[in-house]
Amino acid sequence: MKKIVIFGVGLIGGSVALALKKAQPTLGSLSIVGVGRNPASLAQALQLGVIDAGVDSSSAQLKTALADADVILIAAPVAQTAGILASIKPHLNRHTLVTDAGSTKGDVLACALSILAEQAHQFVGGHPIAGAEKSGVGAASADLFVGKNVVLTPTEQTQAETLARATHFWHSCGAKVSHMPAQAHDRIFAAVSHLPHLLAFALVDDIANRANAAELFGFAASGFRDFTRIAGSHPEMWRDISLANKEALLQELTAYQTELALLKTLLENEDGAGLEALFSRASLARNAWSDKKI
Amino acid sequence: MKKIVIFGVGLIGGSVALALKKAQPTLGSLSIVGVGRNPASLAQALQLGVIDAGVDSSSAQLKTALADADVILIAAPVAQTAGILASIKPHLNRHTLVTDAGSTKGDVLACALSILAEQAHQFVGGHPIAGAEKSGVGAASADLFVGKNVVLTPTEQTQAETLARATHFWHSCGAKVSHMPAQAHDRIFAAVSHLPHLLAFALVDDIANRANAAELFGFAASGFRDFTRIAGSHPEMWRDISLANKEALLQELTAYQTELALLKTLLENEDGAGLEALFSRASLARNAWSDKKI
Numbered sequence: 001m002k003k004i005v006i007f008g009v010g011l012i013g014g015s016v017a018l019a020l021k022k023a024q025p026t027l028g029s030l031s032i033v034g035v036g037r038n039p040a041s042l043a044q045a046l047q048l049g050v051i052d053a054g055v056d057s058s059s060a061q062l063k064t065a066l067a068d069a070d071v072i073l074i075a076a077p078v079a080q081t082a083g084i085l086a087s088i089k090p091h092l093n094r095h096t097l098v099t100d101a102g103s104t105k106g107d108v109l110a111c112a113l114s115i116l117a118e119q120a121h122q123f124v125g126g127h128p129i130a131g132a133e134k135s136g137v138g139a140a141s142a143d144l145f146v147g148k149n150v151v152l153t154p155t156e157q158t159q160a161e162t163l164a165r166a167t168h169f170w171h172s173c174g175a176k177v178s179h180m181p182a183q184a185h186d187r188i189f190a191a192v193s194h195l196p197h198l199l200a201f202a203l204v205d206d207i208a209n210r211a212n213a214a215e216l217f218g219f220a221a222s223g224f225r226d227f228t229r230i231a232g233s234h235p236e237m238w239r240d241i242s243l244a245n246k247e248a249l250l251q252e253l254t255a256y257q258t259e260l261a262l263l264k265t266l267l268e269n270e271d272g273a274g275l276e277a278l279f280s281r282a283s284l285a286r287n288a289w290s291d292k293k294i
Numbered sequence: 295m296k297k298i299v300i301f302g303v304g305l306i307g308g309s310v311a312l313a314l315k316k317a318q319p320t321l322g323s324l325s326i327v328g329v330g331r332n333p334a335s336l337a338q339a340l341q342l343g344v345i346d347a348g349v350d351s352s353s354a355q356l357k358t359a360l361a362d363a364d365v366i367l368i369a370a371p372v373a374q375t376a377g378i379l380a381s382i383k384p385h386l387n388r389h390t391l392v393t394d395a396g397s398t399k400g401d402v403l404a405c406a407l408s409i410l411a412e413q414a415h416q417f418v419g420g421h422p423i424a425g426a427e428k429s430g431v432g433a434a435s436a437d438l439f440v441g442k443n444v445v446l447t448p449t450e451q452t453q454a455e456t457l458a459r460a461t462h463f464w465h466s467c468g469a470k471v472s473h474m475p476a477q478a479h480d481r482i483f484a485a486v487s488h489l490p491h492l493l494a495f496a497l498v499d500d501i502a503n504r505a506n507a508a509e510l511f512g513f514a515a516s517g518f519r520d521f522t523r524i525a526g527s528h529p530e531m532w533r534d535i536s537l538a539n540k541e542a543l544l545q546e547l548t549a550y551q552t553e554l555a556l557l558k559t560l561l562e563n564e565d566g567a568g569l570e571a572l573f574s575r576a577s578l579a580r581n582a583w584s585d586k587k588i
Contacts, residue, residue: 129513129515130515148515149513149515151513188509188510188513189513191501191510192501192510192511192513192514192515192518193514193515193517193518195497196497196517196518196521196522197517198557199493199497199521199554200521200576201557201572201573201576201577202550202553202554202557202572202576203489203490203493203550203553203576204575204576204577204579204580205553205572205575205576205579206549206550206553207485207486207579208575208576208579209575213579215482216482216485216486217486217579217583219423219443219445219482219483219486220486220487220583220587221423221424221442221443221486221487223487223490223491223523223524224486224487224490225584225587226520226521226523226524227490227493227494227520227521227523227524228490228580229517229520229521229580230517230520230521231576231577231580232577232580232581232584233573233577234577235570235573235574235577236570238569238573239566239569239570239573242561242569243561243564243566243569246561246564249561250558250561250562253554253557253558253561254558255500256496256497256500256554257551257554257555257558259496259497259499259500260493260496260547260550260551260554261551263492263495263496263547264544264547264548264551267536267537267540267543267544267547268544270537270540272533272537275532275533275536275537276529276530276533278495278496278499279495279527279529279532279533280529281498281499281502281503282494282495282496282497282498282499282502282525283495283498283525283526283527283528283529285498285499285501285502285507285511286498286522286523286525286526287526289511289514290519290526293514293519
């Protein structure tokens, strides 16, 4: 790898840049070009040494940068993927690997197939599972992906060499890499990530809209803090994820509504044994998961 | 204060004992008697120096301990409160303050009024808002309550001196003390504590019951970890809290179901602006709360 172009130099894009720079002794000489909508954040990325050059997404320099890139990484909010792929396509060298870091993969893959067309086999979608409660390049870290999972979502058309290059790219950032179809990815993350985000947003909104919200927040403590941490996440990003993964997320919401109705019935019936059984199953599963993870 | 009797020497009861011992230079000579169902945990409390004596809840020594106690603290799961109050009543000195540390206050107050009868004015309910993800006397700490809120729930019959003594008791543990009616307490904590616990239990149970639970848990990351931390809580304790605060909790579940149905409709209609507005309200409120708390 000699030249990497990164669309969106925020927490994720910036951390990839820093991780690759850290791995440079192994990877050899490397030039990282950042592309973004916001000149101020590109200037910040340049000043922090995260990127070697910053170009505006509508500039002529972008054409040159794209033409000889080894890897193009899209690390912008997922709703921008189509526009970015369209801007890449006219300049896409047939040796360039295109990958992304979006939280949903079915919609991104559909964009790549339609927009990159006969060059779609150069694209492999990716999702780094790394915390993102802070955002912006100022929060970027070379170690963000170390030991974390990155899920790649190749298709039957993806060539083995392309997948190997995408795998190597993320391995160079320190990540563990696994592969699965985009649809399977989206179903899994609807359950373990997207649904919990929506549930946390809903709880905080429910409380914030009340006349006595200040009093309620005044007595909220550590359990509330942890439960609602993800409700502090980026609204635009989560709007995009929700819409992009609509079908799987609606299924999850329906399943959760069923579970909640069951719990409510147990409580209405004062079924202590039933409540304790549900809480015990959850508590055992949660603590077993936690013991394994940490 | 010379003699304190504590029913239930776990995390909360044990931490009160340690906090009072730490404050002993100010409080003067103090003897702490622990009462419990489990001889092994009383022995552990004694060995750790948390209590000065441990008595079985059915022993003759208990009678003596109760008769000259300055303060009796009930720090057992709330469903045991009635039985404990009944065992206290025959031996209750008219100068003794009775308080508790239960997470629900309406049910505890009703027990106190009915069981302590003409001596009910000696009782002031309390709820220390202190983290309890670990349990047992081994996790007790003299500093658990430092800077934390304790809500006391006096009634119109509570004498000013009794309330002052209960306030002093919790101040001695390092806590900040506020007062409100038991019913107001239960409504507030249904919203900011009991509901989030039920939501977290429901999510983990929903996932744990699926055929691909292992795969789903395998990809769950830091957002899931924080959201579900409270789902690792004690099932028996949360069964008791749910049943004790049934009415307020059912109202909260209903309000949350309405909010969730609204969110689902926004998603079904692909209403991006509506979703972003809801997420923005939640995100702003959550981050404003968090900035203020920390």
